[in-house]
Structures are given as structure tokens and as C-alpha cells.
Amino acid sequence: MADADLGEGRRRALPEWVPALARILGTVAVTMLGLMLITFFIGRVVPVDPVILVIGDRAPKSVYDRTFIELGLDKPIWQQFLIYLGQVFQGDLGDSFLTKRPIISDIARVFPATLELATVGILIGTLFGVPLGVFAAVRQGKLADQVVRVVGLIGYSAPIFWLGLLGLLLFYARLHWIGGPGRVDISFEYSFTNRTGLMLLDTAMQGEWAAFRNVVGHIALPGALLGYLSMAYISRMSRSFMLNELGQEYITTARVKGVPERRIIWVHALRNAAVPLVTVIALSYAGLLEGAVLTETVFSWPGLGQYLTNSLQKADMNAVLGCTLVIGTIYIGLNLLSDLLYTLLDPRVRRRT
Amino acid sequence: MHYSRNLLAATAMALSLFASPQVQAETPADTLVMAWNIDDIISLDPAEIFEFSAAEIAGNSYERLVTYSNDDVSNVYGGAAESWTVSDDGLTLTFKMKEGKTFASGNPMTAEDAVYSLVRAIKLDKSPAFILGQFGLTPDNVEEKIKLIDPMTFSMTMDKAYAPSFVLYCLTATVSSVVDSKLVKEHEVDGDWGYDWLKTNYAGSGPFVIREWRPSEAVILERNDNWTGGDTPAMSRVIYRHIAESAAQRLALEAGDVDVARNLTPEELEALKSNPDIKLQQGAKGAIWYLGMNQKNEYLSRPQVREAMKYLVDYHTIADTIMKGKVTVHQNFLPEGFLGAIPDEPYSFDPAKAKELLAEAGLPDGFSVTMDVRSSGDTPAIAEAIQANMAQAGVNIELIPGDGGQVLTKYRGRAHDIYIGQWGPDYQDPNTNADTFAANDDNSDDAAAKPLAWRNAWQDEGMTKITRDAVLEGDAAVRAKMYEDLQREWVKTSPFVVMFQQIEVQALRKNVEGLQIGPSFDTNFFYTVTKD
Numbered sequence: 099m100a101d102a103d104l105g106e107g108r109r110r111a112l113p114e115w116v117p118a119l120a121r122i123l124g125t126v127a128v129t130m131l132g133l134m135l136i137t138f139f140i141g142r143v144v145p146v147d148p149v150i151l152v153i154g155d156r157a158p159k160s161v162y163d164r165t166f167i168e169l170g171l172d173k174p175i176w177q178q179f180l181i182y183l184g185q186v187f188q189g190d191l192g193d194s195f196l197t198k199r200p201i202i203s204d205i206a207r208v209f210p211a212t213l214e215l216a217t218v219g220i221l222i223g224t225l226f227g228v229p230l231g232v233f234a235a236v237r238q239g240k241l242a243d244q245v246v247r248v249v250g251l252i253g254y255s256a257p258i259f260w261l262g263l264l265g266l267l268l269f270y271a272r273l274h275w276i277g278g279p280g281r282v283d284i285s286f287e288y289s290f291t292n293r294t295g296l297m298l299l300d301t302a303m304q305g306e307w308a309a310f311r312n313v314v315g316h317i318a319l320p321g322a323l324l325g326y327l328s329m330a331y332i333s334r335m336s337r338s339f340m341l342n343e344l345g346q347e348y349i350t351t352a353r354v355k356g357v358p359e360r361r362i363i364w365v366h367a368l369r370n371a372a373v374p375l376v377t378v379i380a381l382s383y384a385g386l387l388e389g390a391v392l393t394e395t396v397f398s399w400p401g402l403g404q405y406l407t408n409s410l411q412k413a414d415m416n417a418v419l420g421c422t423l424v425i426g427t428i429y430i431g432l433n434l435l436s437d438l439l440y441t442l443l444d445p446r447v448r449r450r451t
Numbered sequence: 452m453h454y455s456r457n458l459l460a461a462t463a464m465a466l467s468l469f470a471s472p473q474v475q476a477e478t479p480a481d482t483l484v485m486a487w488n489i490d491d492i493i494s495l496d497p498a499e500i501f502e503f504s505a506a507e508i509a510g511n512s513y514e515r516l517v518t519y520s521n522d523d524v525s526n527v528y529g530g531a532a533e534s535w536t537v538s539d540d541g542l543t544l545t546f547k548m549k550e551g552k553t554f555a556s557g558n559p560m561t562a563e564d565a566v567y568s569l570v571r572a573i574k575l576d577k578s579p580a581f582i583l584g585q586f587g588l589t590p591d592n593v594e595e596k597i598k599l600i601d602p603m604t605f606s607m608t609m610d611k612a613y614a615p616s617f618v619l620y621c622l623t624a625t626v627s628s629v630v631d632s633k634l635v636k637e638h639e640v641d642g643d644w645g646y647d648w649l650k651t652n653y654a655g656s657g658p659f660v661i662r663e664w665r666p667s668e669a670v671i672l673e674r675n676d677n678w679t680g681g682d683t684p685a686m687s688r689v690i691y692r693h694i695a696e697s698a699a700q701r702l703a704l705e706a707g708d709v710d711v712a713r714n715l716t717p718e719e720l721e722a723l724k725s726n727p728d729i730k731l732q733q734g735a736k737g738a739i740w741y742l743g744m745n746q747k748n749e750y751l752s753r754p755q756v757r758e759a760m761k762y763l764v765d766y767h768t769i770a771d772t773i774m775k776g777k778v779t780v781h782q783n784f785l786p787e788g789f790l791g792a793i794p795d796e797p798y799s800f801d802p803a804k805a806k807e808l809l810a811e812a813g814l815p816d817g818f819s820v821t822m823d824v825r826s827s828g829d830t831p832a833i834a835e836a837i838q839a840n841m842a843q844a845g846v847n848i849e850l851i852p853g854d855g856g857q858v859l860t861k862y863r864g865r866a867h868d869i870y871i872g873q874w875g876p877d878y879q880d881p882n883t884n885a886d887t888f889a890a891n892d893d894n895s896d897d898a899a900a901k902p903l904a905w906r907n908a909w910q911d912e913g914m915t916k917i918t919r920d921a922v923l924e925g926d927a928a929v930r931a932k933m934y935e936d937l938q939r940e941w942v943k944t945s946p947f948v949v950m951f952q953q954i955e956v957q958a959l960r961k962n963v964e965g966l967q968i969g970p971s972f973d974t975n976f977f978y979t980v981t982k983d
Contacts, residue, residue, distance in 0.1 A: 284484060
């Protein structure tokens with residue numbers, strides 16, 4: 099059948115992508131192993147007795163001893179690590195020490211909340227950050243540049259929980275423009291079914307527009323805050339990348355040739371500045387996906403950041419390791435993605451590989 | 452030029468999208484919404500529940516064998532059980548179940564369910580199992596000790612003739628909740644007594660049914676129409692919303708998105724007093740605040756130093772100005788509301804008196820020690836105030852902050868100098884606190900039981916004996932007297948400075964009536980709540 103053709107095609111393609119893939123997989127494996135190793139040992143070194151956190155302070159000795167063995171703490175630490183690794187290879191992140199629920203299902207529950215919030219944040223951050231950065235670069239040294247700088251600095255240095263609480267006080271408690279803590283009002287909680295865990299998507303797909311509006315009202319402030327935070331960073335970086343490009347000779351050439359200024363900025367310069375900018379945006383996104391602990395706490399957002407912090411405080415090592423793996427995967431995945439985008443944006447990279 | 456105008460337009464558009472005004476929120480008329488930090492829930496199985504919020508949820512959704520009146524704790528009466536008799540030798544209690552009770556599932560409740568529930572709790576042997584285990588019940592013998600007599604009667608045989616008051620108070624604990632044995636058995640896997648299933652599900656007969664628990668998000672309860680214990684609750688749904696940040700709880704309460712806020716700080720409560728839509732209500736809880744002084748420390752082990760420290764806490768100032776009414780001064784190990792509790796207040800802030808005592812102990816210039824402090828909640832504020840108080844007599848305290856697990860691990864390892872913390876009773880009988888504060892059978896480093904007295908390396912054989920004798924005293928009045936005398940002696944010599952009793956303060960919307968605050972979290976009831 100077509101097998102023969104395929105096989106031939108694959109053989110021809112082999113030298114092209116196999117080493118590249120092997121290199122990527124190798125990097126992923128080493129990074130993950132290192133991550134797990136460090137997290138695991140830090141978790142075991144902290145002076146906290148995980149058994150007490152599981153059974154509470156009052157349990158009698160028999161319960162303590164049994165739990166100690168159930169958690170595998172009687173084995174040497176390297177053996178505990180190997181057992182854990184074995185589980186992970188079978189796709190099992192283990193059960194929470196505390197709730198005995200599978201970590202996988204816990205993460206599947208909390209991650210969509212963070213994903214939704216981070217995506218809204220990065221969209222706002224990019225849509226506003228890039229144009230602001232370009233604008234500041236074009237008007238370098240002028241008043242507009244200074245204004246953008248100050249706006250960025252405030253976003254960069256104001257504590258987010260303070261901004262969050264202040265925002266809640268103003269827009270929620272005083273003006274009633276937006277929803278309060280949580281992802282949706284209780285009155286809408288049962289008006290749609292949870293399919294993706296992304297409430298904006300779920301409500302929109304099911305045509306529950308009243309619920310959709312409510313969800314928008316809830317995500318607006320935390321999303322805008324995270325957006326502001328990443329906008330501050332992205333606009334600073336866009337500005338400096340743009341300044342770098344605008345000083346290049348090809349820009350001068352273009353100007354001499356009479357290319358309209360708008361085209362020079364938005365097409366010629368920005369296209370080149372976009373290459374490093376993609377990495378900046380990808381890493382900002384990864385940072386947001388890690389779960390913004392403070393934002394999630396202030397807004398009672400049941401996401402990854404809150405889950406990770408709670409697990410850390412309760413020394414629930416399996417949960418912490420599971421989250422670490424997820425976050426590591428996100429970073430590596432987004433890094434790979436930005437590498438891929440490089441090749442799309444920069445023909446030279448494409449030709450070289 | 453163009454960019455700026457375009458940018459402005461885009462910004463304005465985006466802002467108007469986000470700022471779509473929402474109607475002022477109000478919770479539905481038949482729904483009670485409470486904001487509470489419910490991160491402590493790890494299980495909804497009554498055989499495992501030992502946490503404040505889960506205990507409150509179980510108290511409203513399961514029925515216990517025995518219960519007590521919130522107005523008068525000494526009034527103990529039947530919950531799921533109708534009546535009981537004690538055998539002549541005092542070893543066997545026979546319970547008769549109430550007729551006509553039905554679980555939410557529709558299954559009738561019989562003595563079989565009660566036997567199953569108690570046996571199950573002992574066999575599972577989770578944290579609260581020891582409350583029942585105290586009567587000589589072990590996983591190996593429980594099936595012989597707890598026996599079905601007829602469909603509505605069962606008996607429980609103990610290893611000693613314990614005071615009936617002691618046994619009955621223990622049977623008011625969450626762990627004695629009656630579960631629907633037929634339903635739970637359907638979910639048994641490999642002889643696990645349905646544990647995996649009941650952790651996140653419900654098999655009870657109380658006024659409300661646990662519909663859903665979404666960790667760190669919400670617990671949703673719905674009215675149980677099969678419940679017969681009282682008038683039909685006005686609320687058809689009760690929702691706990693997890694809001695960790697107290698300031699956000701306050702905002703949600705003021706905006707009307709929640710009806711009750713449960714974790715407000717003293718400052719926030721103070722500020723709410725001026726809001727006409729909000730009211731406060733309070734009730735004394737069993738938790739007490741105390742300092743534990745490790746007797747392995749060369750200074751703290753001197754009797755005069757122990758006494759001096761009791762004069763070095765400015766009790767009333769801390770209660771009134773720092774805690775603003777979230778605690779009340781209480782100086783002994785049995786909190787108000789317990790059998791044998793005494794309101795005596797033998798100590799007041801008196802640095803001069805403390806200095807005299809320190810001089811007697813050979814420390815006229817004071818000394819230096821450390822204090823381990825949880826860096827969350829109200830503990831740091833109280834610890835700092837005590838640090839300042841004690842400095843007035845030359846006692847220099849270095850505060851060592853840590854998270855809960857860290858501080859507790861150190862405390863249980865007897866590696867602290869002074870520990871500051873809260874202790875909540877495990878069940879409503881005085882033995883729970885006497886057993887931990889006054890008794891210590893074995894002070895060696897590898898002792899099997901590690902009560903608070905052990906953690907502070909303190910042992911008093913006389914008081915240990917009184918504690919052991921008190922649980923066998925059949926006459927409740929004599930028993931109460933024993934605890935009173937024990938406490939009067941204990942407060943003088945023990946290495947504990949008991950300072951306050953916790954007051955639970957709830958902030959409610961004006962229209963919420965009938966929310967009950969009991970002496971324990973499992974007696975906070977909302978089946979009587981109405982809203983208008």
C-alpha cells in the first residue's frame with residue numbers, strides 16, 4: 099500500500115528532523131529530571147513532619163506510625179525518589195498526601211482557571227504593551243515616552259495584591275461594575291455545564307450569554323491586572339527592541355527611498371523587532387501560567403498558584419512535584435513554540451536549519 | 452499622531468467592554484451564602500473529619516447518636532438515639548434508636564446503621580477514632596463490644612466503668628455520626644468500608660444534604676426533605692464559598708454577594724460596625740490561647756519563673772485592644788461551657804511582682820528565651836504584645852516565626868523554649884483538655900502518648916492520677932468538683948500560661964436570622980436560618 103511511499107519519504111526526512119527531535123527530547127528529559135530531583139530533595143529537607151500535616155496534631159501514635167509507613171517515609175530518601183520516578187513514567191503523578199485524590203485530577207481541576215486568567219492577561223498585555231512600546235520608541239525622549247515609562251514603572255513596582263484589593267474596593271464594592279471574588283456568581287453557577295473548565299468558552303459555546311457576561315465581569319479585574327503587569331514588561335522590551343531596529347541602516351535606506359514612516363515603523367522595524375519579542379511574550383505567558391499566587395488569593399481564584407501554595411504549606415510533596423512538572427512542561431513547551439515562531443518570522447533562521 | 456488617537460480609541464473600547472455594569476448583587480432568598488476559608492477540609496467522611504469547617508458541615512448534614520443543647524451544654528439528650536440505659540456494673544450502655552428516622556437516600560435508619568457506623572469508625576482508625584477508642588474499643592475487638600440486640604437496639608461494652616457523662620459527651624462528637632450503612636456498603640471496594648467513596652460523598656440523615664465539594668472553591672448543601680428533627684428549614688440551599696483573603700470577604704459581604712463572612716480580622720469587624728446593612732453576632736468557642744514553657748529549659752523549669760511568667764501578660768489589654776473582642780480573658784484549661792469550668796482569674800499584669808519572683812529564682816536581671824510563633828492569623832500580634840510585656844521584667848524574648856507545620860514539628864519534638872498557640876478541645880467532655888494539659892503518664896523522650904504536658908516536658912503524678920480517676924466518677928456533680936479542684940492547683944504550678952478563650956464573631960447581612968453559634972464548630976447550625 100502507501101506504506102512503501104511513506105517509508106521512503108521518512109527515510110529521506112530522517113537526517114532533517116530526527117536529531118532535532120532527539121535533541122529536544124533530551125533537553126526536556128534532563129530538565130524534567132533536574133526539576134524533580136531538586137524539588138524532591140528540597141521537600142524532604144524542610145524541617146516539617148509531613149505526617150502531622152496529614153493526620154493533624156491530635157492523632158494517636160498508632161495512626162501516626164501507620165501513616166508514616168503509608169507515605170513511604172520509612173524507606174531511604176533515594177528509594178522514595180526512585181519509586182516516585184517509576185510512577186511518573188507510568189503517567190501517574192501519585193495521590194495527594196492530604197486528600198488521597200489523584201494529583202492528575204486535582205491539576206486538571208485547577209489548571210483551566212489559571213489558563214483562562216493567564217490567557218486574558220497575556221492578550222491584554224500584548225495588545226497594549228507592543229503598540230505602547232513602539233509608540234514610546236518612535237517618540238523617544240519626548241513627553242509621550244516619559245508617560246509610557248511611568249505607566250510601565252507603576253505596573254512593574256506596585257504590589258499586585260494591593261492593586262487588586264484597591265480595584266475590588268473601587269470597581270466591585272463602590273461602583274458595582276464588576277463581579278467580586280471567584281470566577282462566577284453563584285446564581286449562574288448551574289446555568290451551564292463545565293466542559294473545558296474555561297468558563298468564557300463554556301458559556302459562549304452553550305450560548306449562555308447572561309452567564310458569559312457574568313464570567314467576563316469576574317475575570318475583568320484580575321485579567322486586567324495581570325495584563326497591566328505583563329504590559330509593563332512587554333512595552334519596555336518592545337521599546338528597546340524597536341529603538342535598536344530604528345537605528346539600523348536599512349531604516350535609513352527605506353526613509354531615503356521615501357517609504358511612508360508608518361510603513362517603516364509597523365512593517366520594516368516591527369517585523370524585525372518581533373523576533374526577540376516573541377520570546378519575551380512567551381516567557382511572560384509562562385510566568386502567568388505558573389499561577390499568580392497573590393492575584394489568585396485576593397480574587398479567590400481556584401487556580402494552580404493557590405493549589406501549589408496550599409500544597410507547599412501542607413508539605414504535600416506529591417502535589418508540589420506534580421505542579422512543578424506541569425510548570426516545567428509549560429516553560430519548555432512555550433520555549434519550543436517561540437523557537438518555532440522564530441523560523442516563521444525570520445527567514446534567515448529558516449534557511450540555516 | 453495617528454497612533455495616539457487609535458490607541459486612545461482602542462483603550463476606551465476595551466475599558467467600556469470590561470466596565471459593563473452589573474446589577475448590585477443579592478443572594479437568592481432561599482439560599483444562605485457564607486464566605487469562609489475552607490482550605491482545611493480534607494475529607495467529608497464523619498469517621499475522618501477532624502477539621503473545623505468539615506465538622507460544621509457534618510454537624511448540619513449528619514445526626515449523631517447523642518447531642519447537647521447549645522444553650523446549656525449540661526443538657527445532653529438523644530440525637531439519633533431515643534434513650535439509653537447503663538448496666539449495673541457500669542460496663543455496658545444499651546441504646547434504643549428513634550423510630551421513624553429515614554436517611555436522605557430513603558433508607559430507614561435502624562440500630563444496624565448505628566452499629567455499622569461505630570464499628571466502621573474504629574476499624575478505619577482515622578484521626579478522631581481515639582475518641583471512641585478510649586473506652587477500650589480496638590479494631591480487633593470492636594465487633595464483640597458493639598452488638599446489635601434487635602433492629603432498634605444495640606449495646607456497647609467498655610473495658611472500665613467510665614462515667615456516663617464522659618461516654619455520652621464523647622458520643623456527641625462528629626465521629627459518632629450515623630451513616631447510611633446500606634448506601635455506604637454499595638460503595639465498598641476491597642473491604643475499605645466505603646472510605647474512598649464517602650470522602651467526597653454523602654450518606655447521612657441531617658437537615659441538609661452535602662451536594663458537592665469543590666476544594667478551595669465551594670461546598671454546596673441542599674435541604675434534606677426526609678429530615679424529621681425539627682421544622683422544615685427555610686433555606687433550600689446553603690453554600691460555603693472559599694474566600695481566603697479576609698478583606699475580600701468583607702467586600703463580598705458589603706456588596707451583598709455573601710450573607711455571612713466568617714474570617715474577618717478585628718479591624719475589619721470594627722469597621723463594619725458602622726455599616727447599617729451588617730450586624731455582628733458572637734459566641735464563645737472551646738479553643739484557648741496559651742503559652743507552653745518547655746521544662747527542658749534551665750530558666751523555665753524553675754517554679755518561681757513559671758509563676759512569674761503568669762504575671763507578665765497584659766491579659767485585658769491584649770483582649771480588648773489587639774483582639775478587639777475576638778477573645779475573652781480565660782486562665783484555666785477548661786473553657787467556659789465545659790463541665791467543671793471555673794471563671795477564676797488569679798493572675799493580672801504585674802511586672803513588679805514578677806521581678807520579685809524572678810529574684811527569688813536567682814534571676815534578678817531576667818533572662819533570654821525564644822518563642823516559636825506561627826506567622827499567620829492573630830498569633831504574631833499577640834506574641835509581639837507579650838514580648839513587650841515580658842521585657843518589662845527583663846525577660847527578653849526572641850520571636851522565631853515559622854509556618855504552622857514547622858512550628859508544630861518543633862513543638863512536638865520538644866525543641867522549643869516557649870510555644871504560643873491555640874488548643875481546641877477534641878470533644879465536649881472535660882477529659883479532653885485535662886488529659887492533654889494535666890496528665891502525663893510517661894515523660895521519656897520516646898513516650899507512646901505525647902500530650903501537651905509531655906511536649907513541655909512536665910509531669911505531675913498527682914494530677915495525672917486525678918485526671919485518670921475523674922473519668923471513672925459516675926456522679927457528674929462530684930466529677931465537676933474534681934476538675935475544679937484540679938484546675939485550681941494546676942494553674943499555680945503548671946508550665947502553661949492560659950490566656951484567652953476564643954470568641955467566634957460572624958458578620959451577617961441584616962436580613963439573616965437564626966444562625967446558631969454553638970460552643971464547638973460542629974454545633975454551629977443553620978437549619979433555623981431565615982432571611983427576609
